[in-house]
Amino acid sequence: MTDTAVKANDISVLEISGITKTFDDKVVLDGVSLTVARGQTVCLLGPSGSGKSTLLRCVNWLERPDQGTVLLCGERIGMRKGGVVPMGNAELARLRMRMGTVFQHFNLWPHLTVLQNIIEAPVHVQKRRRDEVIAEAEALLENVGLADKRDAFPSRLSGGQKQRVGIARALAMKPELLLFDEPTSALDPELVGEVIAVMKSLSQAGSTMLVVTHEMGFARETADKVVLMDGGRIVEQGDPEQFFGNPRTERARQFLQRYVSA
Amino acid sequence: MMRDFSLIWQSADRLLDGLINTVLLSLVGAALALALGALLAIPLMASNPVLRLVSRGFVDLMRCVPFLMLTYLVYYGLPRLGLRFDNWTAGLVAIVVYNTAYMAEIIRGIWSRLERETIEAAVAFGFHGWRLVSRIILPQVMLAAGPMIGNQLIQIIKDTAFLTIIAVPELTHAANSIQAQYFIPFATFITAVLMYWALCMVVEVGVYAVERIAERRR
Ligand SMILES: Nc1ncnc2c1ncn2[C@@H]1O[C@H](COP(=O)(O)OP(=O)(O)OP(=O)(O)O)[C@@H](O)[C@H]1O
Ligand SMILES: [Mg+2]
Numbered sequence: 001m002t003d004t005a006v007k008a009n010d011i012s013v014l015e016i017s018g019i020t021k022t023f024d025d026k027v028v029l030d031g032v033s034l035t036v037a038r039g040q041t042v043c044l045l046g047p048s049g050s051g052k053s054t055l056l057r058c059v060n061w062l063e064r065p066d067q068g069t070v071l072l073c074g075e076r077i078g079m080r081k082g083g084v085v086p087m088g089n090a091e092l093a094r095l096r097m098r099m100g101t102v103f104q105h106f107n108l109w110p111h112l113t114v115l116q117n118i119i120e121a122p123v124h125v126q127k128r129r130r131d132e133v134i135a136e137a138e139a140l141l142e143n144v145g146l147a148d149k150r151d152a153f154p155s156r157l158s159g160g161q162k163q164r165v166g167i168a169r170a171l172a173m174k175p176e177l178l179l180f181d182e183p184t185s186a187l188d189p190e191l192v193g194e195v196i197a198v199m200k201s202l203s204q205a206g207s208t209m210l211v212v213t214h215e216m217g218f219a220r221e222t223a224d225k226v227v228l229m230d231g232g233r234i235v236e237q238g239d240p241e242q243f244f245g246n247p248r249t250e251r252a253r254q255f256l257q258r259y260v261s262a
Numbered sequence: 263m264m265r266d267f268s269l270i271w272q273s274a275d276r277l278l279d280g281l282i283n284t285v286l287l288s289l290v291g292a293a294l295a296l297a298l299g300a301l302l303a304i305p306l307m308a309s310n311p312v313l314r315l316v317s318r319g320f321v322d323l324m325r326c327v328p329f330l331m332l333t334y335l336v337y338y339g340l341p342r343l344g345l346r347f348d349n350w351t352a353g354l355v356a357i358v359v360y361n362t363a364y365m366a367e368i369i370r371g372i373w374s375r376l377e378r379e380t381i382e383a384a385v386a387f388g389f390h391g392w393r394l395v396s397r398i399i400l401p402q403v404m405l406a407a408g409p410m411i412g413n414q415l416i417q418i419i420k421d422t423a424f425l426t427i428i429a430v431p432e433l434t435h436a437a438n439s440i441q442a443q444y445f446i447p448f449a450t451f452i453t454a455v456l457m458y459w460a461l462c463m464v465v466e467v468g469v470y471a472v473e474r475i476a477e478r479r480r
Contacts, residue, residue, distance in 0.1 A: 060386050089390035097388035107383035110479050111401040124397055125388035153479045173387065 011073065013038050013177050013208045019058055019068035021051075021232075028054050029065065030232040036177065036210050036225075041203040043219035043240075044212045046229035047255065052212040055229070056181050059210070060096050061087075072098060073176055097125050100170025104182040106162040108154040114141070114165050115150045118172045126173065133172065140168040144198050160191030167198055178202070180211040216260050220244050228252050266449035273440045280436025281457055283350070287432060288419045288461075291357035295418075296411065298358065299365025300400055306370040317366070324363030329421050332356050337428040353425035353432075361418055368410045372403045405476040412469035416462050433457060 014036040021029040028051045036042045044052050057063035059070055061078045064086075070077045077095045080087055087095075108117050118137040122128050141147045144164040154162055163183055170178055183199065184192045196218050203209060203222045213219060219226055220240045227237040228251070236243065236252045244260070247253050270277070305317035324332075336359070337352040347355060376399065384398040423434040437454035441447045 062382060062386060093388040093390050096386060099386075101383070101386045103379065103383060105379060107377075107379045109380055109384070109398060109402075111405055120397065121384075121387040121389070124393060155478075155480055169387075 011038050012036065012071070013040075013073055014059065014210060015069075015071040015074075016055070016059065017069050017071075019055065019065045019070070021054055021058060021063065021065045028232050029058070031068070032229070032232070032234055033068075034227060034234065034237075036208060038208055039206045040224040041207075041209045041211065041222055042225045042227060043223040044210065044227050044229060045214070045216075045219060045255070045259075047258075050229040051232040052229055053181050056101075056179050056210070056212060059177075059179060060099055060101060061092055093125065097121065097173060098175060099177045099179060100173045100175035102163070102166045102170050102178065102180045102183045104185050106154070106159075106166045106186070108162060108165060108169070110154055113151050113153055114146065114157070117154065117165060118169045121169070122172050122174075137168070137172055140171055141165075144168050145194075158191060159187045160194045163187065163195045164198055167195070167202070171202075176208060178207055178209045180209065180213070182212050182214065184213070184215055214259065216244070216256075228255060230255070263449070266444075266446040267453075269444045269446055270440065270449055270453055273444075276436045276440060277433070277453065277457070280431060280433035280454075281461075283431055284419065284422050284433040285461065287350075287354055287357060287422045287425070287430070288415065291354055291361060291422075292411075292415050292418050294354075294358045295361035295365045298362040299367075300369055300403075302362055302366035303369040303373060303403075304395060306366055307373055321363040321367055324360055325367070327360075329356070329360055330424050330427070332360050333424055333428060349425075349428050349430045352428060353422070353430040356425070357418060357421065360421070361414065364414055364417075365411070368407055368414065369400075369403050372406045372410075373399060376402055376406075405472075405479060408469050408472035408476060412465050412472075415465050419458065419461050419465070 012035045014034075016032060016034045019029050019032045020027070032051070032055055034042070044055070046052050054063055058065045059077075061070070064078065069079075069083065072095055075095065076083065078087055078092070079085065080091070109120065112120060115134070115137055118140065119130070119133045122133045123130050138147065138150070141150055144167060146161060146164055146168070149157060149161060149165070154165065157165065166183070180199070184195050187195065192215070196215060199209070199211070199218065200222050211223075223240045225237060226240045226243040228235050228243070230251055236247060236249045238248070243252065244256065247256060302317055302321070305313040306321065308314055333353065333356040336347070336356045337349070340346070380402070381394070381398060384394055389398055422430075422432050425432055426435040426438060429435065433454055437450045441450040
């Protein structure tokens with residue numbers, strides 16, 4: 001098995017099998033299977049339109065796949081009773097609150113301050129004690145280097161700062177799985193580094209992360225596994241050393257030529 | 263002319279009572295209409311077509327009915343169905359029912375133009391149902407709605423003048439009774455006009471304050 005990082009006795013935090021998704025006759029996901037083990041960082045690469053975002057949206061059931069299953073720590077999301085009854089919103093919410101998502105365009109809540117953004121879901125969705133959550137949020141802000149922005153509104157932050165708040169907001173959920181959808185693609189080049197640095201330290205601290213990214217440097221240095229998607233399928237996956245050094249498929253070679261040299 | 267205004271000064275308490283009633287009817291009416299309008303906006307935005315159709319029907323009905331007609335209906339018509347209100351309450355009910363539709367339409371319009379991404383982010387974090395609406399959607403709507411709600415409030419203040427026809431002792435009613443008693447129409451009505459104008463200025467200051475709060479978040 002070339003999938004070196006997945007050992008047999010590891011629990012998979014995320015197990016995606018055979019996901020298919022079609023948007024008006026266009027097959028966007030075509031039987032995608034993927035696992036993320038506890039503590040792993042998996043980087044999902046692929047050209048624009050290959051279905052990366054759609055796959056992430058299927059994981060938290062913002063998009064309902066046509067076929068296939070998604071398991072979070074062994075628990076099926078979206079369907080219950082052996083996969084015949086769709087889950088209601090409340091049930092979905094219980095699974096969603098165990099994941100944290102970081103979005104390309106940050107999607108912070110503009111009416112709330114930085115601190116309020118971070119504590120909003122832990123307090124009002126997870127129903128945790130407000131004073132404890134605030135203390136944790138302040139520590140998170142410290143970690144991402146934004147303690148002084150505690151009471152600022154998102155509109156007053158730079159892109160890099162917004163994304164670090166986005167990451168803190170996701171972490172405040174104490175998620176079992178972190179999902180990142182191109183977290184640095186909307187940033188000015190000089191702001192990419194500060195966000196990448198935070199993500200690297202999360203990965204090193206043992207967070208379980210599924211990261212859609214075009215940052216090849218990050219994938220190469222940080223990922224436990226790299227997955228290349230194209231046309232709604234996984235065309236190659238493996239450890240980064242091998243993937244970047246000696247890709248097995250022609251498609252991966254082409255992709256790397258275009259994205260790494262650029 | 264000076265004599266006219268001194269007569270008005272002597273009747274200041276009646277004008278003031280009228281003004282207080284106008285303010286109370288407008289503020290209580292607007293607050294209730296805003297709250298009910300926010301609730302009505304939920305079916306207006308629902309994915310269920312029946313909910314949408316029914317709520318839309320009510321909104322369109324209210325937008326086509328003259329306020330005066332609705333007031334007649336509430337005050338003279340409803341007692342036939344066993345619903346009898348005193349003048350003041352009937353006036354308030356008419357204001358609330360009528361403006362709930364307008365407020366709902368204002369809220370629906372802004373809601374439908376909100377960035378879908380911030381709402382979807384909330385869903386991804388486990389928000390759903392009423393908590394999604396009350397904590398993520400409505401606060402964003404209200405921040406953007408200041409000027410439009412201010413406009414509606416001014417409309418409500420002006421509409422309260424119609425309530426004089428069911429003898430609600432509001433400002434127009436007070437002014438009318440003073441001028442009828444002393445035959446000084448110009449002085450009384452111009453005084454009332456200035457008082458309405460002052461009320462509108464207060465509303466505009468309020469809108470400005472809300473805009474400053476919203477500005478910090480944009
Ligand atoms: N809601 C939708 N309705 C119709 N088509 C959609 C929808 N969402 C995505 N698509 C299509 O699915 C395909 C895959 O989109 P997706 O956003 O998953 O790609 P991606 O790999 O994330 O690309 P990018 O790198 O540009 O973000 C695209 O062709 C897109 O147009
Ligand atoms: Mg995408």
